[in-house]
Amino acid sequence: MIPAAFDYSAPSTLSEALALLKQHGDDAKILAGGHSLIPMMKLRFASPGHLIDINNIPGLSYIKEDGGFLKIGAMTREVMLDESDLIRSKYPIFSDATKLIADPQVRNMGTIGGNIAHGDAANDHPAVMLALRAEVSITGEKGTRNVPIDEFFFGFYSTAVKAGEILTEIKIPIPAKGSGGAYHKLERKMGDYATAGVAVQLTIDKGTCTQVGIGLTNVNATPLRASRSEGVLKGNKITDALIEQAAQFAAQDCSPSPDLRGDEEYKRAMVKVLVKRMMHKAIDRAK
């Protein structure tokens, strides 16, 4: 499998990259980790005329807490998330997700920005972002704009990143004390896309759920927020019955497609199981 010929640039600054994007228009694609794009090119599903490799642009790879946000540079590789002490100690939901993304070699290349910007509901970070109520920073010629994650995913491979723009940063509001989160996906084998995946992030204050985010992976055309589920939990004392109700809503509100991983009925049932399990895990971690 060999990609069709293309031209290649490796700009060393963001503005250079943006200028190249403008110059080449629709024919250009951004090369981040490349582990979604290059296989598509090798299969010749995608044949961009120009690749703009942003791996050489300094300053796009970092994990830091700053101004009330956890800020992650778009070019931060999965392996960095996996090995970051800050992430491990304070945001274990990320560790849950990264260890299930593809495999170690792919995680050495794959970036969080690419995982999100690809706009594939089967990717794992989008659900985590929904749970964490992240904001995505998108940089274009005219500067940087912030897009709430709920307004980011439009459709299949389609996101709020417009022509001429690059996703540059992910901003996550630092959860309050008493918060916890968890992610899990069912997969047929290591490295597979999710049969179903669920991310839960919540804050418990004196037994009451004051904040909750639930994101679903690969059970909808776009990464899906389980809004009704969140609705029944927020502001209430969490009981098993409430968790059951939340799980039921999530299972009903998603829209899974049948494939080799299972039919719609099975996937809904798995969403239900996973919501319950991730709720309990998140509650444990919130303690």
Next chain:
Amino acid sequence: MEKEITVTLNGVAKTVTVEPRLLLVHLIRENLNQTGTHIGCDTSHCGACTVLLDGKSVKSCTILAVQANGKKISTVEGLLQADGTLAAIQEAFKENHALHCGFCTPGMMMRAVELLQKNPNPTEEQIRWGISGNLCRCTGYNNIVKAVQYAGAKMRGDKLPSTEPIFV
């Protein structure tokens, strides 16, 4: 439009002119004639093409040669120690019968090298997860796990585990 790139392959700097679409694995195998790195699946699932790029294990079938410009590439051919003796991971694979057909072996060893650098004393589970991006169709993985443990012990200077097969 062809590009001139310089890579350091197993310690030796090489300057080559390549098409941007040239895959790193083809650069290594075809342009630089180091055929120890193999191609098994083309879609980044099997890990036979694993090499170290600036010390990190990556799948060279899904990286462009131009992306390696200015970087260090290490392949199985560079594993031998300076005195010509086998590296710990090579000795471990041989002593523990961790290879049959040998096709996945170079990629598997390169992955194990990074795994052991990061975690010199991994548990069986950590090894199994750590090599989950490398498929082996021959060995059933038991002896690969054993070999990685053996190499870890050797690198740590610990007593080496027995390499005799254990039967129930």
Next chain:
Amino acid sequence: MRTTIEKEFELEQPIAKVWEYLSDPTKIVECVPGASLTEKIDERNYKGQVTTSFGPVKASYNGEINISELDQTNHKMVLVGKGVDSKGKGSADMTMNGSLVDKDGATVVKFIMDISISGMLAQFGARLIKDVSEQLLGQFVNNFKDKLSGKEVDNTMSGSSMMGSVLKSTIGGLFGGDKK
């Protein structure tokens, strides 16, 4: 690889007007994302082209459209499209059943689309066919609504902003969770 998708929606316009648009291939095709007619063979048969674009993936189909049923009295039509990937990697067939029902001066439109794809897309895109088809049908419906209400319709697939606005209103509707 086959999938069936259905969509039902209501339009303010009277049934006669909606039928006029629905039964005219030249108008219909302008609403199909990425589609254009290239040749009219006769009243019922046309040649056309569809170019789709999803992120980095682009595919172009050359095809024939046949109106196999046009039932003026019951406001039912069946449109059969057969397309071959311009690179010869496979084909896509589509049968669209469209029907209109008058509802107090407004019109209820129902589409049932049977889609089958063969070749490389079927091999590699199995997990996506339903979602993508629904997405395309959603866009089509929006374009159709716009066209009926006299708005300019841009049915090319180049602008992701266009996709965005369309999808937020269609797929986005699910966020409310009114299903089931």
Next chain:
Amino acid sequence: MIQECKTSKAISGMGHSMKRKEDGRFIQGKGNYVDDIKLDGMLYMDIYRSPYAYAKIKKINIDKAMKVPGVVAVITGKDLEKYNLHWMPTLMSDTQMVLPTDTVMYQAQEVAAVIATSRYAAADGVEAVEVEYEVMKPVMDPYKSTAPGAPVLRPDKKGKTDNKIWHWEVGDKQKTDKLFATAEVTVKEEIYVPRIHVASIETCGCVADYHKVNNHLTMYMTTQAPHAIRTVIALVAGHVGLTEEKIRVISPDIGGGFGGKVPVYPGYVIAIAVSFLVGKPVKWIEDRSENLQADSFARDYHITAEMAGTKAGKIQGIRFKVLADHGYTDASANPSKFPAGMFSICTGSYDYDTAFVEADAVYTNKPPGGVAYRCSFRVTEAVQGIERITDRFAQTIGMDPAAFRFKNFIKKEQFPWKSPTGWSYDSGDYELALKKAMDVIDYAGLRKEQIEKRKKGEIMGIGICSFTEVVGAGPSKDFDILGIKMFDSAEIRVHPTGKAIARFGTKSQGQGHETTYAQIIAEELGIPAENIQVEEGDTDTAPYGLGTYASRSTPTAGAAAAIAARKLRDKAKKIAAYLLEVSEADLEWEPGVFFVKGAPEKKKTIQEIVFASYTNHPQGMEAGFEATHYYDPPNLTFPFGSYICVVDIDKETCEIKVRRFVAIDDCGNIINPMIVQGQVHGGLTQGIAPAMYEELIYDDDGNILNGTFMDYLVPTAVESPSWETGHTITPSPHHPIGAKGVGESPTVGAPPAIANAIMDALSPYGITNIDIPITPYKVWKAMKEKGAVKGV
């Protein structure tokens, strides 16, 4: 120690876990696989394949492809037709298109070959080939293939009016039907053994190097049977002047074969044709998708298995009916007389005298094949059938599956045992193997645990498989492929300094022949295995043999090595007697030395004797120290084993975890315990694969839905459990070194053990069968049907 050693470690004959001699090159990246071969002026071939399963070719336009820079030729079926090279025989004497002239018969079938100066240009050329098709509705269901109204898929075969390939049967139909009509208990189950793929990590490929001046072809290719391939090439291309002496097939290092590298694929033939036409070397290497989509599949047997017996638990007979889906052509590699391979081993390890087995093979629009994937010709299918139905029977009469097996095993003293389908089992001790497995895993303890778990609503299962294999094809009276008898060969040459080279007609693909053959010769001659160089895979140097598959290397070539070595030992004895000036009768042998009885200080080492054979041999004796043997086995060998698997199933997600797996194998005498264990480990992972993960899946239109490693789920180290393996040793009485062969036992034995464990776990819910691969999804659906889990 698992196997008694008669030689010192320095000699490393049989029973020593000698480290492998071949490993040095592999761990240094110096293996020489076919894609590593580069020749001057070499061209690259890439193949345009059909996107459709069944279609008429209306037009092939190569103009754009020819304009791609670097492309030198585009070859179609019409081009090959000019040389009558557009068809070729399969190893089953069926026929197969090399390139089609009018119709494509399966998705990913080769349609045109692009030849270019680089791999990249060839790929670009393939993209530019334009083909117009008239798509037809394919036949994907083998049951529909023979239904009225199905299109006749092979009108190229004269007089063919349906899609049946062959019918085969064995056993006593009347007696069996009578038994089933009267038996106290009969059970029946539909068991599908899915279409799977060997998926060796190296795909297939070749470099065809034809020299016009010498009219000579050197064919480097991924083949498990180089000699047979040479003969096939001569049969296909003899008419254009490529006769057998002009052909040299070299099988370099092979990155896993497992049966998938036995057949002749169109790509090889096209590469040869192109090299022949342009006079330059041509390289063709498949990518993974081509490999999964077009190369020979394995299995795909629809089995209706029935067992009859008494309420008290005595098996009285079986009746098996099989529908075999061969796809477009029968491209199996079975012995000619056995179109269903050794499927008739399906009577299993049990003592009864009534059986009837029949099989029908049909054409469909799937890729061709039927290779013996790490299996001695359909034994995997047979064992899946008998071991599943055995458990079903035990379950039906409420008997523990282990107790049921003990009650029915063929007893040790009954060997040689004549099976109701005509096999003569050489030796066995089935009770011992199962007992050992039960002891190791604590079977009684597990059953207790299961009772406790069930009380708590937890799902746990224990599965047994006590299989009997049949390998080592085979005796020449019954076994041939394309008429060539299935002997195998060894040639040993010992150099004056006492070091040897040995050559074989087989071809290792990872089995470790360079080590184990050396150990066999070391055992017989006392020359250290370290000093015996083993070579295979070059038809110019190695003696003729049928190759490596079906666990036949040790039973055939291994035996040939032992006998050739014994011929040399006989010669050595004569020389020793001459040198020591005693009669041969006065000599005794211990590994590596002949000494005079009662005077052990009077001795000659094998090295001294060999040196004398070149420097000081008796007058009248032929000089040198060489022997060749072509071994024709008197019978097949019958390895066996008992495997026990424990699974835990998540009651909500239905995820299945193999908690423990104990495999007790008996492959007769063991040459190298380390290698044998490695073979078992690997085979077990290839057994869990179809049991829980792998299946080639097609839709009704003939599209393959999992033609990459993204969806064809080869297990990683995480899915693969930590295997626990052990042995009993029951030597084969007729084999020169008492060995039986082991490579395939685990692939054969593991799937039913796992399936039985999962079905045991699910038995409280009334679920009796789920076809492999048993996935969480399938379990969940079955549980849902029984009301054990709920939907949303």
